[in-house]
Amino acid sequence: MDILNALVAFANFVFVPAMAYGAQLALGALGVTLIYGILRFSNFAHGDTMAFGTMCTILVTWGLQSWGISAGPLPTALLALPIGIAMTGLFLVATDRTVYRFYRRTRAAPVILTMVSLGVMFVMNGLVRFIIGVEDIGFADGARFVVNARDFRDATGLEEGLAIRSTQVITVVVTAIAVALLFWFLNRTRTGKSMRAFSDNEDLALLSGINPERVVMVTWLIVAALATTAGVLYGLDKSFKAFTYFQLLLPIFAAAVVGGFGSPIGAVAGGFVIAFSEVGVTYAWKKVAGYALPEGLQPDGLGQLLSTDYKFAVSFAILVVVLLFRPTGLFRGKSV
Amino acid sequence: MMRNVLLFALMAALFVITGLTQSWNVALTILNMGVVSAIMALGVNMQWGYAGLFNIGVMGFVALGGLAVVLTSTAPVEGAMLAGGWGVLGAIGVGIAVLVAAVTAWRRMKRGRGLAVLVIVVAGFFAFRAIFDPAVAGIEAINPTVQGNIGGLGLPVLLAWPVGGVLAALAAWAIGKTALGLRSDYLAIATLGIAEIVLAVMRNEEWLGRGVKNVIGLPRPVPYEVDLQQNAGFLKWATGYGFDPVTASSIVVKLCYLGLLGAVLAIVMLLAELALHSPWGRMMRAIRDNEVAAGAMGKNVKARHLQVFIIGSAVLGIAGAMMTTLDSQLTPSSYQPLRYTFLIWVMVIVGGSGNNWGAMLGGFLIWWLWVMVEPIGTGVLSAITAPMSDGWLKAHLQEGAAHMRLLTMGVILLVVLRFSPRGIIPQR
Numbered sequence: 001m002d003i004l005n006a007l008v009a010f011a012n013f014v015f016v017p018a019m020a021y022g023a024q025l026a027l028g029a030l031g032v033t034l035i036y037g038i039l040r041f042s043n044f045a046h047g048d049t050m051a052f053g054t055m056c057t058i059l060v061t062w063g064l065q066s067w068g069i070s071a072g073p074l075p076t077a078l079l080a081l082p083i084g085i086a087m088t089g090l091f092l093v094a095t096d097r098t099v100y101r102f103y104r105r106t107r108a109a110p111v112i113l114t115m116v117s118l119g120v121m122f123v124m125n126g127l128v129r130f131i132i133g134v135e136d137i138g139f140a141d142g143a144r145f146v147v148n149a150r151d152f153r154d155a156t157g158l159e160e161g162l163a164i165r166s167t168q169v170i171t172v173v174v175t176a177i178a179v180a181l182l183f184w185f186l187n188r189t190r191t192g193k194s195m196r197a198f199s200d201n202e203d204l205a206l207l208s209g210i211n212p213e214r215v216v217m218v219t220w221l222i223v224a225a226l227a228t229t230a231g232v233l234y235g236l237d238k239s240f241k242a243f244t245y246f247q248l249l250l251p252i253f254a255a256a257v258v259g260g261f262g263s264p265i266g267a268v269a270g271g272f273v274i275a276f277s278e279v280g281v282t283y284a285w286k287k288v289a290g291y292a293l294p295e296g297l298q299p300d301g302l303g304q305l306l307s308t309d310y311k312f313a314v315s316f317a318i319l320v321v322v323l324l325f326r327p328t329g330l331f332r333g334k335s336v
Numbered sequence: 337m338m339r340n341v342l343l344f345a346l347m348a349a350l351f352v353i354t355g356l357t358q359s360w361n362v363a364l365t366i367l368n369m370g371v372v373s374a375i376m377a378l379g380v381n382m383q384w385g386y387a388g389l390f391n392i393g394v395m396g397f398v399a400l401g402g403l404a405v406v407l408t409s410t411a412p413v414e415g416a417m418l419a420g421g422w423g424v425l426g427a428i429g430v431g432i433a434v435l436v437a438a439v440t441a442w443r444r445m446k447r448g449r450g451l452a453v454l455v456i457v458v459a460g461f462f463a464f465r466a467i468f469d470p471a472v473a474g475i476e477a478i479n480p481t482v483q484g485n486i487g488g489l490g491l492p493v494l495l496a497w498p499v500g501g502v503l504a505a506l507a508a509w510a511i512g513k514t515a516l517g518l519r520s521d522y523l524a525i526a527t528l529g530i531a532e533i534v535l536a537v538m539r540n541e542e543w544l545g546r547g548v549k550n551v552i553g554l555p556r557p558v559p560y561e562v563d564l565q566q567n568a569g570f571l572k573w574a575t576g577y578g579f580d581p582v583t584a585s586s587i588v589v590k591l592c593y594l595g596l597l598g599a600v601l602a603i604v605m606l607l608a609e610l611a612l613h614s615p616w617g618r619m620m621r622a623i624r625d626n627e628v629a630a631g632a633m634g635k636n637v638k639a640r641h642l643q644v645f646i647i648g649s650a651v652l653g654i655a656g657a658m659m660t661t662l663d664s665q666l667t668p669s670s671y672q673p674l675r676y677t678f679l680i681w682v683m684v685i686v687g688g689s690g691n692n693w694g695a696m697l698g699g700f701l702i703w704w705l706w707v708m709v710e711p712i713g714t715g716v717l718s719a720i721t722a723p724m725s726d727g728w729l730k731a732h733l734q735e736g737a738a739h740m741r742l743l744t745m746g747v748i749l750l751v752v753l754r755f756s757p758r759g760i761i762p763q764r
Contacts (some may be wrong), residue, residue: 042521099750109518111390115685116753118678122746125674126515129739164548197727246673250532253525261521305461311539316529323526327518 006291013287018272018279020237020273023175026271027230028248029255030182030264031223037199038219038261039100042112046252047226048124051245052091053228054235055132057084058139065141073143074170077232084232088225095120096220104216121246128242131327140167171233177231179268182222186264191218208311223235224251247312251278254315258322260329264313269330274315282308340693340761354704363584364590366707367700371597374699377683378604380650381695384684385763386612387644388624389730390520393511393527394647395676396534396648400507401500401656402666403538406488406545409555413487416475421486423471424543427464434460450652456674475543485546492557497657499599504653505646507534512642531677545666552665558592561585597658601696604651608692620644621690676744677705682749688759705748706741713740743748 028050034042043049060080070076094112099120103113146169149161186192198205198215204214231245238244253275259266288311306313322329351370355363376398383389438456442449490614490660507530539548562586564570574584604615611617623630623637631637660666679702687698721730752759 034645044524044525099754102754109389112753112757114524115394115681116519116750117680119746119749119753122674122678122682122749124746126739126741126743126746127743130736133735134739191518247532250525250529253528257522258526307540309536310533312532312536313527316526316533318530323514323518323522327522 002159002291006288008152008156008158008162008293009288012160012162013285014276014279016162016164017169020171020233021207022272022275023277024230024234024237024271025248025255025275026251026268027178027226027233029176029259029267029271030179031226031230032252033221033256033259033262033264033267034223036256037264038195039104039113041110041117042253043117044114044249045117045121045124047241047246047249049088049092049127049223049227050122050231050234050248051128051240051242052124053084053088053130054231054240054245056087057081057228058132058137058235058240059141060084066270074167075140075142075167075236076238077139077141077236078170078174081229081232085225087226088125088228089221092220092224093217096216101213104212110248115234124150125242125246132242134242137235139240140236142166142254148272158286165231165237167236171237174229174233178226182226182264185222195219197229250312251275251315254319258321258329260331262332263329266329266331273330274318277318278311278314281305282311282316303324343697343760344693347697347704348705350701354708360587361590364587364594366704368487368590368597369659369707370660370700370703371594371601372662373680373683373703374411374653374696375597375604375658375686376539376652376680377695377699378601378692379648379655380530380609380680380684381648381689381692382608382651383645383648383688384626384681385692385695386617386620388520389516389645389648390524391527391531391645391648391679392524392673392677393531393534394652394680395671395673396527396531397504397507397652397675398656398659399531399534399538399668399671400503400659401497401658402501403545403652404503404632404653404657405493405496405554406551406666407486408488408491408499409493410488410489410551413475413478413483413485416478416483416486417637420474420543421469423467423474424486427530430460430467431464434441434464437753449742472543483546484549485543493557493661494596496661497654501650501654504656505650508649509642509647512645516641516645517638527532529671530674535668536670538671548669550665550667550669553662554661554664554666556664557596557661558589561589564588589709595661600658601656604654605692605696612692635761682745684759685749686752686759688761688763690763691759691761694759694761694763698759701760702745702748706745709741709744710738713737713744762763 027045031049032043032046032231035041035046057080058075059076060077060083064070064076064080069079071079099116100113103116143166145163146166147162147164149163152162153159184192186196194205195215195218197208198210198212202212205215231240233246234245251274255270256267257270258273259268259270283304289303351363351367354366376394379397380391380394381458383391409614432672434456437460438453441452441456443450475486478484479498509668511526516546538545541547542549545551561582565581570585573583573653619630619635622633623635623640626635647680680699682693683698683702686702687696688694717733717737721733724730
């Protein structure tokens with residue numbers, strides 16, 4: 001029995017990684033859910049939007065690095081992030097003008113818009129592969145650790161070390177700022193309120209003089225900011241690879257559905273639900289159980305419920321359970 | 337009618353031109369895969385065109401068909417059943433029993449059923465793992481460099497095609513039961529998920545189909561080129577017409593495949609057309625166009641959706657098994673959603689959703705383009721980069737030509753959806 005070491009091992013291998021991953025998913029799910037709330041379709045191009053935004057940021061990061069500009073202990077990519085967001089925002093608004101606006105005008109069925117988003121996905125995917133290639137790209141620089149495993153051990157005298165990477169801290173902090181800004185915007189500003197009104201009841205919002213084109217444009221800009229931030233944080237934490245970003249679609253959608261499609265607070269909650277279940281189910285609990293359980297009760301095997309290759313199965317299983325028992329999600333999203 | 341015949345004639349001309357300018361071998365390779373693509377497009381067309389169901393897990397059903405080939409046609413691995421085969425079957429039986437028990441508990445019990453279901457599922461999971469893990473270890477220990485899997489039944493490979501359909505239909509039943517009847521996007525997300533999971537299982541469960549170690553040298557329904565080249569009768573026939581025996585043998589093999597694949601395409605097409613023009617087909621379209629009205633007329637919308645979803649997925653499974661037979665290898669890592677899900681969708685939309693002939697034409701046309709865009713893209717880019725001085729940009733552009741096909745397909749899809757949403761051969 002060694003509760004302290006068990007807690008440290010739990011924090012090191014489960015809590016900290018799941019927090020960072022959950023924050024990334026939450027940002028991604030917020031983008032998907034906003035599009036669903038305002039434009040009323042499931043945007044399957046979202047994973048590739050994240051990849052596109054990250055690509056722009058990486059290119060700017062390389063530019064900054066070659067001029068010798070850096071952010072000290074922080075990754076240079078954070079300096080490049082605003083420019084990446086602006087580039088992605090321009091691209092998304094241009095996509096809306098050339099592609100999506102036509103279907104809005106003709107009041108096409110949501111499923112047609114979803115299909116159109118598949119076409120956009122193809123184009124974005126092709127562009128990203130064409131411009132930056134398909135290889136794994138690591139672009140994190142600056143300090144690697146906030147808390148180093150060995151220093152932690154030396155300082156506390158515990159057997160287990162706790163390592164917290166700076167990218168994980170940055171992810172959580174940036175996400176907290178982004179979510180706070182978003183909720184402030186949606187609840188306190190005139191534009192944000194008009195967006196919520198538009199999402200609740202389109203006809204009523206139009207009658208009260210809200211300009212739909214403006215609402216849609218602002219939505220795309222916010223989505224660009226959220227998607228790029230999510231993508232860059234994920235890339236800093238792990239690495240950038242176009243195909244991985246496409247695969248993030250499933251956990252992101254699962255997070256949005258779990259929270260309630262169309263509900264921003266639900267998207268954030270859903271992101272963490274998915275991340276903690278995924279990490280919890282695929283983590284080998286042997287070490288933690290070895291400390292926490294009394295002698296004799298300790299497991300022989302790895303204590304791993306599912307191999308990490310099945311992490312998608314976790315988001316999928318949660319998705320199915322939610323669909324079966326509570327299709328509107330935890331926070332009562334829209335269910336058309 | 338004349339227009340459609342003309343369109344198909346043009347398509348045939350494209351293949352003839354490919355044969356004349358490149359080689360007949362290349363043209364036949366593209367054509368064979370085009371036939372498989374056309375069957376896949378017919379399957380998606382049943383789901384989307386007849387019923388408006390949005391399935392973006394095509395890849396998963398296709399991969400299940402491929403798995404069926406391994407499980408049906410490869411020779412049984414000696415001792416695998418004893419080492420763990422029965423254990424695996426038993427574990428799967430336990431898993432199914434647990435699910436049935438959980439569903440029954442949920443339906444029958446009044447109070448505390450949530451807790452009961454949770455207990456059943458958790459306990460069942462551990463029981464499953466307790467039987468499953470040692471069985472798998474036993475199977476994977478057998479001759480791991482070339483086998484290490486459960487092997488197949490050693491049946492003729494053609495039998496694997498219907499088996500692939502059955503496997504895909506079972507998966508479709510499970511997914512349809514949960515996601516149909518909810519909003520249309522939910523089916524899309526659920527199918528996206530099931531496809532990823534099917535592929536994850538195929539990559540990682542080495543006892544099943546050797547995972548990423550691949551199964552090569554699957555049995556073929558047609559003779560091998562090498563055997564033909566050593567066959568005196570064939571040599572005499574080939575030299576009698578003045579053919580080169582090596583080229584002739586590979587063309588003959590491809591023609592044999594074409595006959596088999598074409599026969600399946602003809603059967604699927606015939607059944608699809610008959611179904612579409614039967615009262616059943618009219619009902620499906622009525623449901624697609626207005627679910628509420630069809631429901632008010634007494635049609636069971638959810639059951640019909642489930643039915644057509646299963647049928648369409650079975651067709652995808654058959655096509656997947658045919659494709660794996662054509663390649664005579666199963667390589668789980670080669671299944672990519674952009675190629676096996678979204679490309680099929682482009683075929684259906686471009687060809688004309690709701691029209692079987694359109695979907696079929698789309699299958700041939702888009703597959704031909706998919707193969708041809710790469711050399712064309714390389715040509716265009718090298719023409720553009722020719723006057724440039726050698727350097728980073730030139731190398732990068734030429735390297736990027738391989739990715740032009742995704743871009744092209746996306747643009748084609750967007751243009752068709754915008755300017756001709758009903759496709760080349762629209763639904764009548």
